[in-house]
Amino acid sequence: MVRDVDSKKSTSSYLIKFAGGVVAWQSRLQRCVTLSTEAEFIAITEACKELLWLKKFLQELGFVQDKYPLIVDIFKTDVKYLKQPM
Template identity: 80%
Template sequence: MVCTRPDIVHVIGTVSRFLSNLGRGHWNSMKWILRYLHGTSGLRLCFGGDKPTLVGYSDSDMARDVDSRKSTSGYLIKFAGGVVAWQLKLQRCVALSTTKVGFIAITETCKELLWLKKFM
């Protein structure tokens, strides 16, 4: 489901961390997600008629995970106005500066853009 719905990637990732020990708040969050999916089931991605170009966005957040102090990085790539690739994950290493965290996120975005460019 997450692969086809970029609008729920973050919330599903956050709730899935608590699958082994769900509390009342997590259950309420899951019900909210299901209501949202039911209400938006008729919506579709729409690719524009503009010149087909790849556009990439990246973002990072230093030491976001409170347990491991690892940073979170992610990217979103659009083609002709529609989202075609995205990722949000904890970085493998613990970065000591926000600059390094940003460079790691940009590197991941560029790797994905170059891979997608091969198909154009």
């Protein structure tokens, strides 16, 4: 998370790709001042909420995902897998 030096708030950012293209993204200043670990949880939570919405939307359009969604934390360069398929 990149910190805003003046407000001490972190920036939540995510990018979601589907079929090789970007379908959703967001980058915004978090509403509260948090520790770095808390800031990461907030950012990942926002990305997961968007993933769940997209999953339901794509199911309504007839797309069934059998792969697991992948969440990559670009600031720590580690990869986290969700336990349930999208």
